[in-house]
Amino acid sequence: MSRARRAWLWAEMLLIFVGGPVVLALVPAVLRGAGLFPLLWLGGVLCLVALLRDKGFDRTKLWNLHAAYDRFGVVVLRWLILCFVGLWLYGLIAGQVVGGERFPTGLFPVPRLIPALWVIIMLFYPWVSVYPQNLIYRAFFCHRYRPILGAGWGMILLNAALFSFGHVMFGNWVVLALTFVGGVLFTRTYLRHRSLLLATLEHALYGCFCFCVGLGMFLLYRG
Numbered sequence: 001m002s003r004a005r006r007a008w009l010w011a012e013m014l015l016i017f018v019g020g021p022v023v024l025a026l027v028p029a030v031l032r033g034a035g036l037f038p039l040l041w042l043g044g045v046l047c048l049v050a051l052l053r054d055k056g057f058d059r060t061k062l063w064n065l066h067a068a069y070d071r072f073g074v075v076v077l078r079w080l081i082l083c084f085v086g087l088w089l090y091g092l093i094a095g096q097v098v099g100g101e102r103f104p105t106g107l108f109p110v111p112r113l114i115p116a117l118w119v120i121i122m123l124f125y126p127w128v129s130v131y132p133q134n135l136i137y138r139a140f141f142c143h144r145y146r147p148i149l150g151a152g153w154g155m156i157l158l159n160a161a162l163f164s165f166g167h168v169m170f171g172n173w174v175v176l177a178l179t180f181v182g183g184v185l186f187t188r189t190y191l192r193h194r195s196l197l198l199a200t201l202e203h204a205l206y207g208c209f210c211f212c213v214g215l216g217m218f219l220l221y222r223g
Contacts, residue, residue: 001147009148017141017162025169037128044132047140057143064195071193072201078185079205090213099173104214111212121211126204134200137163137183138190151191160184167219174218182206 020043024030030039051057087107095105111118141159142151149155160183167175182203190199210216 006148009145013141013145013162018165021166021168028169031169040129040132040136044135047136051139051143054143058194061139061143061190061194061196063197064193065197067193067195068198068201071189071195071198075189075198075202076205079202079209082206083209086209087213090215094214101172101174101218104217107214108212109214110216118212121216122208125207125211126200130204130207131200133163134186134190134196134203137166138187138199139196142187142191156184156187156191159187163187170219172218174215178210178215178218 024036024039030036051062052059090103090107093103094107096103106112110121137159141162142155146155149158160180163183163186164176164180167179185206186199186203189202190196193199207219210219
């Protein structure tokens, strides 16, 4: 690959995955209400079109049902273990202020207090929010920038850092920490098993857990 091509890919990456979140953070009116979701889906659709037009992209990665079926049990087992650890840690800080952010006192506030909203989140969150995020940050990012990042830990860590930064407009450190850890898990799953479906299901599991346990407030725009 030529030096000019490498420079272009780096510039493009920074423009999209750093410049985009910065613009959203500076124009909070766009994020009020449900304004973020049309932008998220627009980005997801554009990334999907770019991938489908690229003859070098293996379209089976968009689903790869065999890998999803074969490895889903492992993903769920890891999720259960990490959720147990997360509940234990959450119990230590519930009701306290950590780094300027107050954590809710009770566990599972949404399913306990607003069950109808909880059902809606569980049904629609995976496809309205999670799927387009993975089109952008897993399928598109990993294919587009593999020539300059490879497919190892350099790719995974930079992707996780940019995925975390993509939530900077939410204005709290909790979402940045959660999405960095999540980015490592989801991108590693996608690269290792070549299945966007599996990465999306894994992302949905952790996101739904956050909304159930009481961390969902950190994953929403509060401006």
